[in-house]
Amino acid sequence: MSVRRLAKEQPATFAFSKETVKKAEWWIAKYPADRRQSAVIPILWLVQKQEGWVSEPAIRAIADLLGMAYIRVLEVATFYTMFMLEPVGSAALIQVCGTTPCMLRGSNDLMKVCKDRIGPKQTLSADGRFYWEEVECLGACVNAPMAMINDYYFEDLTAADLNQIIDDFAAGKTPERGPRVDRINSAPEGGALTLTDPKLYDGSAAKPIKKLPNTEPVSA
Known part of the structure; x- marks a missing residue:
């Protein structure tokens, strides 16, 4: 894995939107009060959804929100490649x-x-x-x-x-x-090639279950 660093150019400030704060509080409430730091990954993700990427001021704001050292949030943000550390396309x-x-x-x-x-x-x-x-x-x-x-x-x-x-x-x-081809999700292109008989799914091909003869319980 290549070294991941923060972008050279950073915004001066960062502010959580009202919607992000609401969702962040929901995540924090999932954990005991002394374990609120466990919400760091979902809150990093919320910030990325808000801004498109994770900036250095945002990392500091998340650390303050969760009572963490800045370096601990930076470690998480730089470890997981799902977090973008520089601006991405608006489209x-x-x-x-x-x-x-x-x-x-x-x-x-x-x-x-x-x-x-x-x-x-x-x-x-x-x-x-x-x-x-x-x-x-x-x-x-x-x-x-x-x-x-x-x-x-x-x-x-x-x-x-x-x-x-x-x-x-x-x-x-x-x-x-x-x-972009003729298939549904990961199904075979052009449709199923095996197990195509409708009787396999409508119950008509099921064989009746034979009744077992009554037997007396074996005594010890």
Whole structure:
């Protein structure tokens, strides 16, 4: 794993929104009073949902809220790669899986689209609307190649698919998430190939259970 550091340019201040405070209090209430620090991960996530990334002032605010040393919150934020430590695109954060199954199925083509349209790896576009990075396995190998864009998976992608998705986000649209081929979730492309007989599911193929003969209990 590469070293993860905070962005060089940081905002001067950070403030929790009312909605974030409400949700943070809900998380804190899940733990005993002397264990409120256990809420650090969900609150970091709430801050990221509010701002798009986790800044140094936000880390300090979270530490003050939970009664933690600043370094302890920094350790958590820099350990988990789900926390973005620099500003991301206002329209889309594109995380392309580059692990073996996706690589074999064409993830390099997807990364080329990102490089051509956004910039080098881990780059914010010039207009500030798009950010992309290569990530490790996202657990959707059956649907390779794929990318997580903002909060959702976009699967079975081609370079043309990704180009269209970027166009849609740029136009303020919400592209349909999920597979880009004829399948439901991770089901076989084109539909099921085995166990297709309806009788297997409507009960008509079930054999009646034979009644066992009455037997007297065996006495000791």
